[in-house]
């Protein structure tokens with residue numbers, strides 16, 4: 001907790017419309033609690049953001065920085081694809097590093113980020129994880145539908161409906177559904193039921209994918225804690241990985257999300273990294289009293 005009141009400098013950023021408050025804790029630690037995170041993320045009483053990113057000095061050899069990710073509910077999470085790109089832009093634009101390739105440690109991942117000549121950032125998101133314990137997902141008693149060497153799982157919803165989900169982890173948990181038309185799918189009704197389903201003890205990000213071709217999808221994601229965001233980087237990775245394993249997609253896919261366009265590449269091997277490329281930009285800077 002901070003010795004109140006404390007003035008905190010912040011940078012507001014966005015990656016394809018997924019927005020962040022970024023704080024620099026490389027010079028002195030920031031002992032922010034969940035209450036301060038919620039205040040920073042609050043769109044009326046604070047700055048407003050889907051997630052809060054805290055940039056810190058590295059604690060692991062070979063890393064340039066570490067950074068922590070908090071949803072706007074104050075919950076710390078494992079991974080954030082759009083946030084990783086904004087982090088890279090943040091440290092590069094402030095001269096905190098002189099290279100366009102940056103290595104950063106998160107709570108359970110080591111990432112390599114590359115700022116490209118066109119200004120977009122390409123993130124090595126590491127390999128996807130398919131063990132249900134990695135999410136966690138409780139599939140006890142469920143009968144999967146096998147599709148090639150992958151499967152989808154029937155999930156009964158509280159409102160009496162049912163959805164067919166592919167489950168995987170990008171370091172954070174994802175449930176991916178294929179739908180005919182993302183713009184007219186009842187995402188506001190289904191998303192929260194999947195997010196908080198009892199079979200996901202740590203809850204889950206719920207992705208809704210419309211396949212336009214083997215190299216092009218539309219995607220909307222109801223994120224864990226934050227609700228539907230304008231884009232979700234790990235959600236884009238999860239949707240493409242699921243689509244490739246289910247035979248719907250090729251190794252490089254463009255993803256249209258409400259906030260912008262992302263590109264995801266995956267060669268398809270269990271140990272192959274997923275690569276996420278997309279925009280990242282600073283919106284404004286400021287100071288807030290917490």
Ligand SMILES: N[C@H](CCC[C@H](N)C(=O)O)C(=O)O
Pocket residue numbers: 018050051071077078079080081082083172173205223224225226229231232233234235
């Ligand atoms: N809501 C996510 C974290 C943020 C992920 C998203 N903003 C991204 O770009 O990957 C979770 O609770 O796992």
